[in-house]
Amino acid sequence: MLKLKDIQTPIAQELELFEGRFKESMRSNVPLLNRITQYLIKQKGKQMRPMFVFLSAGVCGTINDSTYRGASLVELLHTASLVHDDVVDNANARRGFFSINALWKNKVAVLVGDYLLSKGLLLSVTHEEHNLLKIVSEAVEQMSEGELLQIEKARKLDIEEHIYFEIIRKKTASLIASCCACGASSVGASAEDTQLMQSFGEKVGIAFQIKDDLFDFGLDDVGKPVGNDIKEKKMTLPLIYALRNTPTSEKRRIINLVRNHSENKEKVAEVIAFVRSSGGMEYATERMMQYQQEAFDILKSFPDNRYKAALEQLVRFTTERKK
Template sequence: MNIKDVVASVAGEIEIFQQRYKVVLQGQNTLVDKVTRYVLKQQGKQIRPAMVLLAAQLCGGVNESSYRAAIMVELLHSATLIHDDVVDGAEMRRGLASINALWKNKISVLIGDYLLSKGLLYSLEYKDYGFLHMVSEAVRRMSEGEIFQIQKTRSLDISEADYLSVIADKTASLISSACAMGAMSATTDEVRIAALKSYGEYLGLAFQIRDDLLDYTGDSKKTGKQMGIDIKDKKITLPLIYALLHAPVAEQKMIRSILKSSRKRAVKSGEVIAFVTGKGGLVYAAEVAEGFAAKAVASISSFPESAAKTSLLRLVDFVMKREY
């Protein structure tokens, strides 16, 4: 199963979205236009705009407002990825050189700001104030989550509750907003909007935990990321948090000494992976992800059967089984 099969019920709508997104991205400055064309080349699976459209379809049907919501979500997502690459010093994004690798940090930050401002102005142009509130709240949560993660990474002191708070803000907030905005574009029913918002929040949590698991178990040819890259970047995720919590003090100290040293992290990430695997960290994280996936499914259980509902349920299955 691939993502195109999962979102097939809105395939035509996704094509319309893509055409309109290209138009919105165009800039008058030649450098801006050049970089934004490259941003389009980097586009991934575009799950978030697809979720906007599926949520709208589930709540009454895709309309002009739905396309605007999808465009706003993708503008924000692209902006945050560019900023993330600057923060992380990443040189690759989806198998291509990152924006900061090609145009350096100053241009990257400004392009990210440009995309964010495009989204905000776009919402004001059409008086989509509900969408503006939703994306502004997502930006706040994503920023706070990133700062909190940096703070905790420096001290190597992060609990499971801290980790879940970080991924809820950094990842689940935008997925949750995408689903809620899709619902808002098609209905005023607050119960339905809240249900889709919950679906997105739980799916986002499951998605990020699965993504963190792939750092330990994934095929780098499929994921586009080197195995163990989170360890080398000193990112402490749920499998490692669990393993440290259930290890003797001596082993904890040994692993923490590796994490504190960039030289050790570069050459001993395999030892950390073996440690996490041996302590059951991977199994535990997978169980937590399954729990959130089940909550996502339950969130939309009251909706009548439809092609859109089937796609959203398949999306949960796709997230839990994905290898890239």
């Protein structure tokens, strides 16, 4: 089983240095802001986004100061989006910690998110990293569109497979794509290679989201509550496939369970059992591995080095991870 810490080995020093620079990029003269940003730093996850930035840079050239700024920019804008998401979702926790809005209320959380966005913009403009700013800003635009598209479709529960892929391409894959494009651009890669790395990241991001969707149907014993997507009335690939291949009367019954009984544990378990018995898990896994292979095919066009080998392992980790 792949372990993330083993994949990090080629860029261990870079990640350690990045942590210090990222903390500095969030610094403020306002004590309250510093307390909140320090609290946010404690919640750091797997550092997969900075890993994608540094490894992509290493594949395309020599990691430099611009690479660190690209990684910080991605993290600043992503962290801002998470803070705002928690306000929108009225979420009280994230990664086992209380959310900012739970501790300091919505008004403070919104302002902190705005502050982080501004720090990302200033970091880019001050150092004239306009290419990096363009890449990440486009990703934030895509993420917002993806969220709104999902909200619109969730009301009707009429998502078809091509709409599902459009949602996750925008909502999830665009961010990983921007990480890989930032890494390439930061080391002076050609426009063609930068685009290739962006496409590579998009494929990985789609595979990553499908893996998350599979967790929700009990693929593994993970922290995410089984059936959480159903409770939130989200139509994910395993369910979309299962509904597409079932008689109309049964389809209506399952949709009714999702629409009107998503808070009932027994009804949610019934939907999960339906998906598992209808081939939804197998189909979603097949599509996930298809996107992983497409990502590997793109990487073949780059010369071999230790960063490329680690990036390949990171791709495998996205589909083999247990949480």
